[in-house]
Amino acid sequence: MATVHRLAEPRNISMPVKALWLAALTLFSTLSACATMQNGSAAAQPLADELAVSTTLDTLYRAFCFDANAEPDWDTQRGLFAEGAAFAAPFGSGDTPRAVNAEQFITDFRKHVQTSPRGETGYHESIVHAQIQVFGTIAHAFVVFDGFVPGDAPDARGVDSIQLVRGPEGWLVASFTTQYESADTPLPKSFLPH
DSSP states (O other), X not given: OOOOOOOOOOOSOOHHHHHHHHXXXXXXXXXXXHHHHHHHHHHHHHHHHHHHHHHHHHHHHHHHOEETTOOOOHHHHHXXXXXXXXXXXXXXXXXXXXXXXXXXXXXXXXXXXXXXXXXXHEEEEEEEEEEEEEETTEEEEEEEEEEEOTTSOOOEEEEEEEEEEEETTEEEEEEEEEEEOOSSXXXXXXXXXX
């Protein structure tokens, strides 16, 4: 809520001084209005950015999904990856983490789709909840997702940690890492909607 400042009008002053006082009051009011508009715009910008990041995430997860005897939308995925983006495959507590670039990620993902039973059944992931934080041209999202064969109940849940950067044409994925939920790594309640 904007704060309204009122100045008491001076009494018993000459016309030139009164005109100067009115000019100062007008300038002060204009500056206050401009500051209020800028603060309102500044407050609205993070919300607009969060919505834009959310839209990018929705598009990304739709591009990962595929039906039986089909494949994910590789071209849409490529269009959402920043140049040099890094992808770390899920790994266990004793494993050495390994990150790859976008093309290697797509190659590995395509091989998995073509050689696993999921290639025949299809597989979808849906966003359960996303915690999005934006600061200037960078954003981070913890995305809780459910994975499932189309028509079946979810059979996997996990969290993707996704960093994004804002380019001239919108938000792009800069890095992507996944942790699946398990008995040893239950999903923190703070990651779910309250």
